[in-house]
Amino acid sequence: MSDLLTTEEAAEYLRLSERKLYDLVASGAVPCTKATGRWLFPKIALDRWLASGLVMPAGLTLAQRPPIVGGSHDPLLEWALRESGCGLASLPEGSEAGLRRLSRGEVLAAAIHLHRLEGDDETANVETVKQAPGLHDAVVLGFARREQGLLVARGNPKKLTDIASVARSRARMAQRPAGAGAQLLLLAILGRASLVPDALTLVKPVCPTGPDLAQAVRAGRADCGIASRSVAHAAGLDFVPLLWERFDLVLHQRDYFLPGPQALFSFMRKGAFRDQAGELQGYDIAEAGMVRLVN
Numbered sequence: 001m002s003d004l005l006t007t008e009e010a011a012e013y014l015r016l017s018e019r020k021l022y023d024l025v026a027s028g029a030v031p032c033t034k035a036t037g038r039w040l041f042p043k044i045a046l047d048r049w050l051a052s053g054l055v056m057p058a059g060l061t062l063a064q065r066p067p068i069v070g071g072s073h074d075p076l077l078e079w080a081l082r083e084s085g086c087g088l089a090s091l092p093e094g095s096e097a098g099l100r101r102l103s104r105g106e107v108l109a110a111a112i113h114l115h116r117l118e119g120d121d122e123t124a125n126v127e128t129v130k131q132a133p134g135l136h137d138a139v140v141l142g143f144a145r146r147e148q149g150l151l152v153a154r155g156n157p158k159k160l161t162d163i164a165s166v167a168r169s170r171a172r173m174a175q176r177p178a179g180a181g182a183q184l185l186l187l188a189i190l191g192r193a194s195l196v197p198d199a200l201t202l203v204k205p206v207c208p209t210g211p212d213l214a215q216a217v218r219a220g221r222a223d224c225g226i227a228s229r230s231v232a233h234a235a236g237l238d239f240v241p242l243l244w245e246r247f248d249l250v251l252h253q254r255d256y257f258l259p260g261p262q263a264l265f266s267f268m269r270k271g272a273f274r275d276q277a278g279e280l281q282g283y284d285i286a287e288a289g290m291v292r293l294v295n
Contacts, residue, residue, distance in 0.1 A: 003043050010041035014050075044131060065252075067260050070107035071098020072181050073209040074247060075230045075280055076144060076273075077111055083276075084267035086260045092209050096179030102250060103134030109251040109261065111143065113181035115188040125248045126293045139256055140293035141249045141265070147229040147282035148185060150240040151217050158223050160240055163189045166224060167199040174203045174216040174225030181245075182210065182226045189242065211235065229282025244284070248292060265289050 005013060010032075011021045024030040031045035069081065073092030081088050091098075091107060098110030114124040129138050150160055158171045163186075166173055176183040190197060203222045207213035210227035214235035217225060224240075232239035255261060267273055268288045277283040
């Protein structure tokens with residue numbers, strides 16, 4: 001089904017007569033837009049409109065989501081989950097996997113750092129959540145800005161400076177799973193350098209997390225890979241900076257005020273959190289806890 005429905009398609013999708021749909025349009029009760037004299041109905045907006053009117057029978061409540069933060073791995077986040085006493089566990093599988101689990105109710109929150117092949121990475125997290133199925137009631141909070149770059153052995157023996165130098169030198173590059181934020185970043189910087197993945201000497205199997213990638217470099221199975229400065233620092237590797245990115249937390253609005261998330265958000269405002277971010281290196285937490293989107 002198209003993302004934009006005609007009046008006939010929208011009426012069928014909503015199981016209404018076209019006349020009733022026109023009545024809703026006339027009263028401004030249903031989301032729609034007009035183009036070249038025709039009414040069009042964004043399917044995602046209709047889904048949100050339906051969900052906003054959901055009525056639960058007396059005595060029946062929505063199922064509680066498991067107290068798990070899915071999505072991307074991050075050393076500062078892992079530390080904060082432990083030290084805050086929030087009771088939330090971590091399931092690092094990559095940003096896109098975390099959003100899918102969140103939309104299916106399999107995790108309470110998702111940690112994401114998304115990148116686009118084209119466009120502004122600054123808004124990539126927010127714009128993706130806005131359009132994601134099942135996240136019509138999501139809230140996005142800033143956790144930190146992180147410095148991302150190339151992890152290389154001590155002394156940078158290949159003299160790598162950017163992704164073009166990785167391709168030229170045929171350096172063996174470790175990679176992350178499809179949908180992981182670091183892998184999306186790799187694809188984005190390849191595109192910006194007018195390169196394709198085949199230009200790289202990619203190492204298999206893929207590394208599930210940043211620390212796994214760091215271990216591949218330390219063990220000599222790879223010459224480099226993309227991860228955060230904090231991962232490089234913890235592993236004792238050298239770091240070639242590429243950019244700063246947004247690392248955000250996403251959860252449903254009704255879960256925002258639960259004790260677990262609130263304990264984490266409160267901890268993010270404490271001096272211990274600021275001190276740990278400085279010790280781990282590569283973090284800017286000036287906007288930690290700031291609400292970036294209420295969907």
